[in-house]
Amino acid sequence: NAGVTQTPKFRILKIGQSMTLQCTQDMNHNYMYWYRQDPGMGLKLIYYSVGAGITDKGEVPNGYNVSRSTTEDFPLRLELAAPSQTSVYFCATGGGGLREKLFFGSGTQLSVL
């Protein structure tokens, strides 16, 4: 039972490049979230999903896209990377009676240079 798995752990991108941050969970949770964490700024919600086929924007969605084709996977796509997207990205899940209890992955540290 791995919980929430994020890949890669580290990545350096050049401005304008694209990439997908992967998130997969084996907890059978309906709710999945993507957060970014900037120094001194706490966690900001990028996108979330309440189930397969359903996604919605959070506080800071610009420059990102998501999809949710299965319960297990919730990838985050950066189409044209910008320096402002340098951050640590966390995927989280919540489900059923535990919807309000978030379980986080270990994060992806992304630098855009």
Next chain:
Amino acid sequence: GENVEQHPSTLSVQEGDSAVIKCTYSDSASNYFPWYKQELGKGPQLIIDIRSNVGEKKDQRIAVTLNKTAKHFSLHITETQPEDSAVYFCAASKPTGNQFYFGTGTSLTVIP
């Protein structure tokens, strides 16, 4: 939306002393207040939470208090140990919607 403020941003205590971290929220509709601990290089992990129908909750050395009237809640860690050193985040959420609003974090250092 909701605005959660957290203080202090950094906190150093001697081992065995108590640590208190405070958060305020702006939306009186918020009714669920979790606290997360983030160790270096890891994702945040839930350590304790409280709902708006409860004023205080304890779990061994940690406790959370909630003052709905003043819209603030606090995390109390007693008999601190070096392994308590981490970044702590408070958060708030409402019964409707699916968003959690996080504070900016407190970096706690417990000095042996």
